[in-house]
Amino acid sequence: GKVRIALQVTSNMKKSLLKYFFIFILSTSASIFAQNYSLSFDGIDDRVQIPNSELYDFTNEFSVGVNFKPVSNFNGGWLFSKGYDGQGQMNRIWSVYAYNDRNDYYVEFVTSNGFYQFDVEANFSNDSWNLFVMTYDGSNVKFYDESSLLHSEPISGEVNNSDYDLSIGVLPHDDLSTYGVFFEGNIDNLNLWNRTLNSDEILDNNFNSLFGNQNGLVGYWNFNEGEGSTLTDLSGNGNNGLINGATWSTDVPVPPVFGCTDTYADNFNSEATSDDGSCSGYPENGNYTLSFD
Numbered sequence: 001g002k003v004r005i006a007l008q009v010t011s012n013m014k015k016s017l018l019k020y021f022f023i024f025i026l027s028t029s030a031s032i033f034a035q036n037y038s039l040s041f042d043g044i045d046d047r048v049q050i051p052n053s054e055l056y057d058f059t060n061e062f063s064v065g066v067n068f069k070p071v072s073n074f075n076g077g078w079l080f081s082k083g084y085d086g087q088g089q090m091n092r093i094w095s096v097y098a099y100n101d102r103n104d105y106y107v108e109f110v111t112s113n114g115f116y117q118f119d120v121e122a123n124f125s126n127d128s129w130n131l132f133v134m135t136y137d138g139s140n141v142k143f144y145d146e147s148s149l150l151h152s153e154p155i156s157g158e159v160n161n162s163d164y165d166l167s168i169g170v171l172p173h174d175d176l177s178t179y180g181v182f183f184e185g186n187i188d189n190l191n192l193w194n195r196t197l198n199s200d201e202i203l204d205n206n207f208n209s210l211f212g213n214q215n216g217l218v219g220y221w222n223f224n225e226g227e228g229s230t231l232t233d234l235s236g237n238g239n240n241g242l243i244n245g246a247t248w249s250t251d252v253p254v255p256p257v258f259g260c261t262d263t264y265a266d267n268f269n270s271e272a273t274s275d276d277g278s279c280s281g282y283p284e285n286g287n288y289t290l291s292f293d
Contacts, residue, residue, distance in 0.1 A: 037226045038069075038253075039246040041169045043077060043184025045176070046245035048168035048231055053239050055218040056082065056192065057161040060138035063193040064094075065131065065202070066168075067253045070185040072127040074100045077183030078171045079132060080190065083108075084164050085173040089115040093162050095171050096134065097181070098124065105132070109141060111157030120151045129188075129253040137196040144202045146256070147274070166192070166219070169246065186251050192219035192235075204258075204276075212236055 039048065068079055081095030090110055097106040105120040120143045124130040131146035136159065143150040168190060169183040170176070195216035212220050212234040220235040226248050231241035259272030266281020 035224070035226055035250065036252045037224050038067075038186045038188035038249050038251055039168075039223050039231075039243065040186050040249040040251070041077075041183045041246050043071070043075075043182050044245075045180070046182060046247075047170040048241045048243050048246060050166040050168070050219070050221075050231070050233075050241035051239060052163050052165050053219075053237065055194070055237055055239070056166065058136075058159040058194060060158055061136055061194070061196040062159065063133065063135040063195065063197040064191070065133040065197075066190045067129055067131055067188040068098070068124075068183070068185060069129045069187075069251065069253075070098065070100065070124070070126045070183075074098075074126045074184060076100045077181055077185075078167075078169060079183060079187070080169075081167045081171040082164060083110075083162060083171065085171050085179060086175070090160065091162065091164070092171070093160055093164065094134075096132065097171075098122075098132075098183070100126065105143065107134075107141070107143075107153075109136075109155060110160040111155060112160060113155075113157035116153070116155055118153055120153075122150055129186075131253075133197065133202050135196045135202075144199070147203065149199060166241075168241070186249055188223045188252055190219070190221045190223075191217065194218050210234075 064080065066079055076097065076099045079096045079098055083093035083095055084091045092108045092115070093110050095108045099106060102119070103124065104122050107118055107120055109116045122145065124145065133144040135142045139154065139156050141153045141155050165172070168187060170180055173179040191210060193216045210217065210220055210222070213236065217235050218237060219233055219239060221231050221241060222234055223231065225232055229243045231243055233239045256274040257272050258274050258276040259269030260267045260279040261272050261275040262268060262279045264282065265279035267279060
């Protein structure tokens with residue numbers, strides 16, 4: 001009543017099995033132990049230049065986000081820019097400057113309706129990681145940090161595109177030694193989209209875990225090379241950046257832990273750093289008495 005099946009394993013089969021087993025182990029280990037990096041900018045002349053691409057020619061919507069950590073004695077500097085200084089206001093397409101003494105962002109933005117410049121009140125921290133996201137939907141430019149909408153500026157018109165590079169850590173100028181205001185600190189996870197991200201996508205997203213295939217993602221640089229002078233575009237579009245002076249660092253943003261942060265809820269999570277709206281188990285309203293023993 002028993003049937004026995006014999007499987008003969010040849011020497012070549014053993015070699016093949018061992019080969020694929022070790023490939024699996026090595027690839028798994030590389031995934032698990034892959035080091036996360038950022039770039040450290042010295043505030044003197046460090047920058048990254050990403051070549052212009054027609055993918056960055058937006059019409060009436062786009063989004064851009066980045067993580068940054070200013071040094072403790074930060075004096076202010078450009079986070080990123082698409083444009084050029086010294087050639088007239090209309091060439092400063094979109095750029096963001098972080099002010100330390102005012103603790104706000106200075107923003108320049110150009111559309112078919114003209115040049116706009118304004119301040120965005122912020123609460124970013126020196127010597128700590130911060131998230132900054134800017135979106136445009138054809139009628140408003142909105143600004144977010146890691147927990148809230150900071151500001152909405154009414155602006156309309158089509159984005160004024162150009163052939164200028166996308167720069168990190170500086171707004172280019174003919175005389176950088178005199179007019180260059182370079183960022184000092186660490187920068188990580190620059191992401192660029194051809195659509196308007198909504199608040200849920202921004203506040204619930206962990207931008208250091210993008211896969212590069214998200215809808216509308218036209219540029220994604222996660223800064224995880226750890227060596228060399230190339231900043232690799234992981235969006236699939238291959239628009240790599242050139243690192244000038246900035247050095248690799250293992251100081252990186254810590255992903256948020258989502259959960260209930262309300263201490264009065266039954267499911268309070270003491271390890272959660274960002275509330276996910278799941279809090280529950282509150283006492284019901286009603287009439288109560290106290291019992292004394």
